[in-house]
Amino acid sequence: MTQEQQAFHSGFVAIVGRPNVGKSTFLNRVIGQKVAIMSNVAQTTRNKIQGIYTTNSEQIVFIDTPGIFKPSSKLDEFMVNSAISTLNEVDAVLFMVNAQETRGAGDNYIIDRLKDIHKPVYLVINKIDQIHPDKLLSVLEQYKDALEWKEVYPISALQGNNVDEFLSQLSKDLPEGPQYYPEDQITDHPERFVVAELVREKVLQLTRDEVPHSVAVEVESMKRESRPGKRADGQPNELVHIAATIIVDRTSQKGIIIGKGGKMLKEIGSRARADIEPLLGDRVYLELWVKVVQHWRDKPSALREYGYKSQDY
Numbered sequence: 095m096t097q098e099q100q101a102f103h104s105g106f107v108a109i110v111g112r113p114n115v116g117k118s119t120f121l122n123r124v125i126g127q128k129v130a131i132m133s134n135v136a137q138t139t140r141n142k143i144q145g146i147y148t149t150n151s152e153q154i155v156f157i158d159t160p161g162i163f164k165p166s167s168k169l170d171e172f173m174v175n176s177a178i179s180t181l182n183e184v185d186a187v188l189f190m191v192n193a194q195e196t197r198g199a200g201d202n203y204i205i206d207r208l209k210d211i212h213k214p215v216y217l218v219i220n221k222i223d224q225i226h227p228d229k230l231l232s233v234l235e236q237y238k239d240a241l242e243w244k245e246v247y248p249i250s251a252l253q254g255n256n257v258d259e260f261l262s263q264l265s266k267d268l269p270e271g272p273q274y275y276p277e278d279q280i281t282d283h284p285e286r287f288v289v290a291e292l293v294r295e296k297v298l299q300l301t302r303d304e305v306p307h308s309v310a311v312e313v314e315s316m317k318r319e320s321r322p323g324k325r326a327d328g329q330p331n332e333l334v335h336i337a338a339t340i341i342v343d344r345t346s347q348k349g350i351i352i353g354k355g356g357k358m359l360k361e362i363g364s365r366a367r368a369d370i371e372p373l374l375g376d377r378v379y380l381e382l383w384v385k386v387v388q389h390w391r392d393k394p395s396a397l398r399e400y401g402y403k404s405q406d407y
Contacts, residue, residue: 104153104271105185107264110208112200115192116220120251121145121158124261125280148277152265155274157184181211185268186244190218193225193248197236205240214244214267218260223250286313289370293338293382296365300358301350309351310341310390318376334374337381341390348384359384 109117125145147154159180181187189208191201208215217237222230230248238246245263249256281288290311297309314337340362342348352359359382367380 100151101270102151102153102273103265103268104155104274105268106155106157106183107186107188107268108157108159108180108184109188109190110159110181110204111190112192112195112198112204115190115195116251117158117190120190120218120220120249120257121156123251123254123257124154124156144281146275146280147261148273148275148279152268153273153275153277154261154265154268181207181213184213186214186216186264187211188216188218189241190220191233191237193219193221193230193233197240201237202240208241215241216260216264217241217243217246219246219248220251222248223253223255285374286316288373289313289316289336289366290338292369292373293340293362293366293380295369296362297340297351300362300365308343308347311338312341313338332376334370334376334378335381336370336378338383340382340384341387342384343386343388343390345386348386351384 109120111117122145124147145156145158147156157180187208189204191197219230219233219237225233234246234248237243244267245260247256247260247263249260251257290313294309294311297311315335317335319333319335340351342351350358351362353361363380363382367378370380371378
């Protein structure tokens with residue numbers, strides 16, 4: 095059978111797991127571009143991020159869900175409900191665990207939820223580059239009888255170990271189907287969403303424990319402005335003017351994000367712009383403000399305003 099005659103396989107695949115097991119790192123590795131934000135802070139992902147992997151024989155639409163954990167606020171409830179609801183919408187599920195961590199109550203909670211769905215479930219053991227190879231067998235032993243796994247794959251999302259082999263197997267297991275998105279599309283989220291997420295990522299990376307999960311980012315405007323002349327590639331010379339507001343729930347957090355003489359806010363903007371420009375394909379002028387909205391994480395109206403739309407909170 096020639097390449098042109100090969101069946102095209104496609105489907106939707108959810109990535110679930112405890113917070114900070116490397117789901118977003120895996121998604122960005124597969125897509126080859128940043129579509130999900132990464133941070134050392136757990137519970138970084140808040141919405142279902144959709145990343146699209148396409149070749150001439152397959153299209154896999156990955157949904158990187160928020161980590162599943164015990165909620166303590168309306169925002170937490172939104173995140174957990176968002177993750178669990180995804181399991182009923184896909185063709186397969188990847189349950190990702192951290193090879194460095196012992197199986198715990200959080201893993202058992204997710205496994206119990208997976209028992210109620212009738213989809214193929216893959217056990218993906220991530221961060222194998224962080225452990226000695228001799229320890230891998232003991233990790234496998236912890237999970238081998240927990241569920242009837244479709245396949246078990248040890249990988250390193252950061253280094254890429256075994257990722258291509260896993261993708262090949264996953265593609266073969268997915269049904270024959272259509273190409274849902276254009277081959278050059280890597281996410282279904284609008285530009286504003288991704289821009290807001292990239293700004294939020296820099297806040298988390300630079301402030302770490304000082305401003306944990308009290309941050310939302312709202313993009314107020316995005317405008318392309320034509321500039322004189324053309325770019326080196328012959329395309330129109332444009333500048334994207336972006337205005338965004340960083341929302342926190344305490345005045346002390348506002349001070350931390352702005353920093354002495356505005357230094358921290360400038361650094362957040364500089365790092366965010368470096369990621370946004372390749373995404374948009376144009377130079378970016380990024381304006382950032384910081385606003386205090388007390389207890390916004392427990393206000394349904396605020397959650398809706400900042401992009402967390404759900405019937406579950």
